[in-house]
Amino acid sequence: MKCNRCQNEDPKLFAYDHGVYYCRKCIDFSRLEVNEKIKPVKLMHKTWKGKPKLDYELTASQKLASHDVYKHLSNGKDVILYASTGAGKTEICFESICGYLAQGKKVGFAISRRQVVLEIATRLRKAFPELSICEVAQGYTQITDADIIVCTTHQLYRYPYAFDLLILDELDAFPFAGNEVLQAIANQACVGQKLMLSATPDEESMRLVEEKKTELVCLFERPHKHPLIVPKVIQVSVFLQVLIVIYECIKFCRDNKQTLVFVPRKRDGTWLKMILNLFVKTSLVHSSTENKDEILDCFRNKELEVLVCTTLLERGITIPSVQVVVFKGNHSVFTTASLIQIFGRVGRSFKDPKGEGICLCQFSSQSIKDCVYQISKMNDTVYAATKK
Incomplete structure (x- = not known):
């Protein structure tokens, strides 16, 4: 027995009901029967060859990191971008986003926490005013398709076999880190490459780098070139x-x-x-x-x-x-x-x-x-x- 969503094969995590077995491990994302096939979600695809609009030019270090990331992705490799807080991880993704959109490929941006989803979606709208951006999270599930989709990692269950480029922001954050179900759903949502962003990558992520399964790009310099604040x-x-x-x-x-x-x-x-x-x-x-949103706005x-x-x-x-x-x-x-x-x-x-x-x-x-x-x-x- 195997669940085609979360890849569960543990007999203890299957239940029997009316002649069929179903997976209990990922039941929170709807009931899925054993060996039931999951169909790819149908999303719109748009070829776009524009450039992002930034209030400032990327630094030499950011440009180098941006080029390295896209080079590895273009070679079919997953990438971990290990960058300090405030180094501009989101902006470093823009070259890769543009590269994939220019080929008519689908881009998704997944984040563990709802508040960060809303923040990233706002920043993407500012950088890509010609494109449609939708956030998919608690309280934001009316629109689930756009030129660029920004969602919580939980909402990735809506997008099986959907993304040619899946950007996973803060992959070491709760609840994604160590969650086998969410990680399996993310893997299923990505049919191309994953770009994983973190200021604090965990041991598992660095092990993938050591085993040459993932490429690593580092950037610890903030754009204004001032040091990080030591507490x-x-x-x-x-x-x-x-x-x-x-x-x-x-x-x-x-x-x-x-x-x-x-x-x-x-x-x-x-x-x-x-x-x-x-x-x-x-x-x-x-x-x-x-x-929360009103208080943060205040x-x-x-x-x-x-x-x-x-x-x-x-x-x-x-x-x-x-x-x-x-x-x-x-x-x-x-x-x-x-x-x-x-x-x-x-x-x-x-x-x-x-x-x-x-x-x-x-x-x-x-x-x-x-x-x-x-x-x-x-x-x-x-x-x-x-x-x-």
Whole structure:
């Protein structure tokens, strides 16, 4: 027995009903019977030979990475783009997107988190105003086909055998990382090449590179050429952490800068938001927040001075001149990868490439130490390259 969607062959994960066996492993994506064939989805194909519209020219390093990525893809190889946060991973994909569209091929952009799907779709519309872009995620399933499709990795089940180029952004992020069902669905959606983007590739991804199954392209230099923000680690009691959060948020507000305060749990965010609201305009976002989009829009429009959030916003969100404070940074929810992503929110703007990242903790966990080490190593790599 085998499931043609998730490739399950474990007899324990099949159920019998009215004379047929069906797969329980991927039942969340609709019931599929054993050996039932999945038909390719029919999507529109358009040949387009235009160029993206950018507010700035790519740097020499970005152009080199962009060319290398497209060269490997053109040779039929999957590619991992290992680039630091703020290095312009999305823009580096544009040459490959244009190359595939010029051949009338289908391009998909899949991301683990809904908020990042909406962010990427907005950026693609700005860069490709002549093309139709659709986002497919929770609350956005009315339109499921366009010149470029941006979707959550869960929504890839709608697109069997659909994409000649499938761009997987943040392939190491929850819930895609380590999820056999989602990975099988992504593999089935791609009939050509995969371009995988990450600032923190996992061991499995790097193993594929070592085995020559995937090509690796690296870029650690940000477009404005300023170094990544290395977090300042402060080890104090929880009570003192609260006082420091209040002090830093007020200080940043007086400097006309906004602050993201990351907390490990929803309940931490609830009471911390109430305290901060006594001093600065503050709101809270977590996975159960119903009006996430409205709150984020208010923050982007500077109607809020502080946004308290869980790791929901650790990736893909770009806010100019934002500063970051992590509360209870030694909590197990803050992994090395998540901390690198969190502090990567700082210093992304050309107009304000500097900033502060503060990690408050009762003790410096291994994740915190590894985060500081890896960010420092990326900066050292860039510095060494500029000296050659």
